């Protein structure tokens with residue numbers, strides 16, 4: 001097992017990464033001793049991993065409750081939140097209780113928000129089970145539910161007391177979900193670490209074959225990079241954490257325009273990163289060779305590289321809806337060479353050129 005740390009003063013926490021951690025006594029026994037624990041999962045992950053987590057917790061917890069939400073982004077909503085609160089209140093959970101979020105990013109976000117709200121905040125342990133949640137959503141304390149008028153619009157920052165990443169659970173993850181997670185891994189290489197990007201180029205076949213040492217390095221290094229950013233800009237106030245949204249502005253436009261759920265979030269981000277690379281090139285900040293490398297890596301990961309064939313105005317319209325549009329201006333994350341990024345406004349005319357470039361291809 002490897003343990004990293006997210007350095008946030010009194011709210012610092014460990015990220016444990018390894019195989020078999022769902023039932024590892026050294027992870028659970030002391031942390032949950034004599035406390036009430038509520039495990040929030042869904043009806044896909046619960047049957048796969050719920051019983052073993054429950055048994056591990058029962059060794060030393062005072063009480064263990066299991067709550068199963070329906071699977072899917074559609075259930076990242078107020079009804080799921082209420083289901084968790086109902087269970088907590090009916091069982092008289094105290095302020096010392098711990099919420100364990102066992103699932104992908106959807107479960108992590110809704111269970112995390114429940115932990116942030118219940119009695120004004122109880123402890124949370126993230127146990128992410130998708131690659132995307134292991135490399136991104138479980139670290140950093142963003143929690144939320146969706147509102148009919150906007151995704152992730154109702155939420156809070158609530159850091160977990162620990163993140164427990166058991167790589168063994170990736171064995172049951174569908175290929176399409178693995179690829180979606182790889183989009184976020186590629187993102188770290190693009191914005192922060194050209195050496196890691198080159199390692200991903202060399203290692204993609206091994207990652208797709210789920211070779212444990214390759215996955216371990218991808219997960220660990222992604223968590224190291226994310227932890228570093230969160231430690232320096234926890235609440236996305238300095239602009240540093242916003243760099244993690246590379247590819248997301250274009251990606252959200254695709255997700256929203258096609259209807260959420262048509263493409264997975266990671267698929268839209270993969271394609272969005274190619275668009276953002278084209279934009280960086282149009283701004284004179286990224287060579288055509290590097291745009292090609294990004295497109296090739298995204299494609300190799302099994303992700304789409306061409307967006308829907310909409311006119312530029314349609315993309316701009318959806319991007320203006322995005323919550324990252326600030327004071328009426330869309331803020332883009334663009335590269336300044338591979339491994340470095342910045343946030344800036346860009347003239348619509350330049351964005352139109354970039355969209356045209358990405359949609360027609362540049363081979």
Ligand code: NAD
Pocket residue numbers: 042044045048071072073076103104105106107109129130131132133136137138139140141142143152169170171172173174177180265
């Ligand atoms: P998800 O939670 O919907 O999981 C994807 C699918 O895989 C689901 O059907 C799930 O039940 C299933 N699954 C999970 N683990 C499995 C396993 N081990 N074996 C088999 N099936 C498994 O999707 P996701 O990609 O993990 O997360 C997406 C969500 O994360 C979105 O709601 C997004 O907004 C959120 N997100 C949050 C942050 C953050 O910082 N909080 C960052 C990125 C994304």
Ligand code: GLY
Pocket residue numbers: 136137139140142241244245
């Ligand atoms: N996924 C973006 C963030 O955590 O800030």
